[in-house]
Amino acid sequence: MRYTYYPGCTLYTTARSLNDCALKVAERIGFELAEMPAWTCCGAIYNTNSDDLAASVGPVRNLARASQLGDKLVTLCAACYNVLKRTNTALNDPEKQDVAKRLLDYVEEPFERPIEVIHYLEVLRDDIGWDQIRGKVTRPLSGLKVASYYGCLMVRPPKVLQFDDPTNPMCLDDLMAAIGAEPVQFDFKTKCCGGYLVVSQHDVAVKCSRRIIDNAADYNADVLVTTCPLCHYNLDALQRDMKAEDPDFQPIPVLYFTQLLGLATGLRKRELALDYNKIDPRPVLKKVGNVS
Amino acid sequence: MEYPDKTLIRQIETLSGQGISDCYQCGRCTSGCPVVDEMDLNPRQTILLLQLGKAEEVLGSNGIWLCASCMVCGTRCPCEVDYARIAEACRAIVLRAKNSKVDPDSIKDENIEEIPQQAFVASFRKFAG
Ligand code: SF4
Numbered sequence A: 001m002r003y004t005y006y007p008g009c010t011l012y013t014t015a016r017s018l019n020d021c022a023l024k025v026a027e028r029i030g031f032e033l034a035e036m037p038a039w040t041c042c043g044a045i046y047n048t049n050s051d052d053l054a055a056s057v058g059p060v061r062n063l064a065r066a067s068q069l070g071d072k073l074v075t076l077c078a079a080c081y082n083v084l085k086r087t088n089t090a091l092n093d094p095e096k097q098d099v100a101k102r103l104l105d106y107v108e109e110p111f112e113r114p115i116e117v118i119h120y121l122e123v124l125r126d127d128i129g130w131d132q133i134r135g136k137v138t139r140p141l142s143g144l145k146v147a148s149y150y151g152c153l154m155v156r157p158p159k160v161l162q163f164d165d166p167t168n169p170m171c172l173d174d175l176m177a178a179i180g181a182e183p184v185q186f187d188f189k190t191k192c193c194g195g196y197l198v199v200s201q202h203d204v205a206v207k208c209s210r211r212i213i214d215n216a217a218d219y220n221a222d223v224l225v226t227t228c229p230l231c232h233y234n235l236d237a238l239q240r241d242m243k244a245e246d247p248d249f250q251p252i253p254v255l256y257f258t259q260l261l262g263l264a265t266g267l268r269k270r271e272l273a274l275d276y277n278k279i280d281p282r283p284v285l286k287k288v289g290n291v292s
Numbered sequence B: 001m002e003y004p005d006k007t008l009i010r011q012i013e014t015l016s017g018q019g020i021s022d023c024y025q026c027g028r029c030t031s032g033c034p035v036v037d038e039m040d041l042n043p044r045q046t047i048l049l050l051q052l053g054k055a056e057e058v059l060g061s062n063g064i065w066l067c068a069s070c071m072v073c074g075t076r077c078p079c080e081v082d083y084a085r086i087a088e089a090c091r092a093i094v095l096r097a098k099n100s101k102v103d104p105d106s107i108k109d110e111n112i113e114e115i116p117q118q119a120f121v122a123s124f125r126k127f128a129g
């Protein structure tokens, strides 16, 4: 199977490990992600102001170009998924056809066929299936307790995204179970990490993220997993501030789900790019006998 | 702050696509908001002030700048009011009057190196005029 793939900006820089593991794992599992040519930034947030059409130009152009390549567009960053899927839904909204037409006229790219924006996790869950993935596991992550963190952008607004149960999503948990890990109960799966507030109101983001780490700790998680580069940054890098504020704070490594998937399907240590994680996950991965 | 347009409530409704009077003040939005402890006006209070015609007070509050756009409020509201869009509209009105809330020059070098650009793009789009 071959899919058109939209990586987005951050997957080329701070979230390289999310991207690289995903591409290598896809090969192992038996599907291909073909990066679409000439993609541009999705805009990182979905615009909701009724008169701000300019903010939609980027995502609309990307969707139109993707429609020339196939009928599905695969995303991996939670923010790109959110923005592109919502933009795509708005373009098809019968009540918003005047705006849709203005945008499509402006970008001067033909929309060749209806297109569906999906997330890499949906490829795994809906097209490949957990059984098939289980069959590709060469190194089951037995005994590793994982808290699956979905954040906001994978599940809200639920009517548009329809990714999973919006209050208790299970997709990542099911994937973790398929690769032999132990998904733990986790109340703050979809609680906000503070997102972009880290740029202008750093301390607020630290507070929001601390709640999530504490909740994962309450359920004895060894690691957290995420699919959003910004959640990853806040939950991982801001543990430095949590430790500075509270000497008793116990750090927990935060990984991209693709890193654990890579580990379980036999990627080499170097390919997992664990060096980029601020809280070193190697000690805890070693504890369960998984890093060679 | 002075705003040239005197029909602020209408502007907020048009920009956000939300009806201010649709809210019946139950507070479900606010009970799920992750940053409510930091806000001088919480989402429910903000809407109440708008219902009372006090838009200037809302535009001068810190609540609208603390919203992380997590979309919990709109997901929970029984009246289908999307408060995040109301906050977005309020911010737009302030920002379009050239009152930026984030100064790129004030960001520390080490943070520029480290923070994902996804955050910068989002932050500037939310907070820069
Ligand atoms: S949940 Fe809806 S109706 Fe209730 S206070 Fe909030 S906006 Fe108003």
Ligand code: SF4
Binding pocket: B029, B032, B033, B034, B035, B036, B043, B066, B067, B068, B069, B070, B071, B072, B073, B074, B083, B084, B087
């Ligand atoms: S979208 Fe903003 S106001 Fe609404 S719950 Fe989230 S942070 Fe609070």
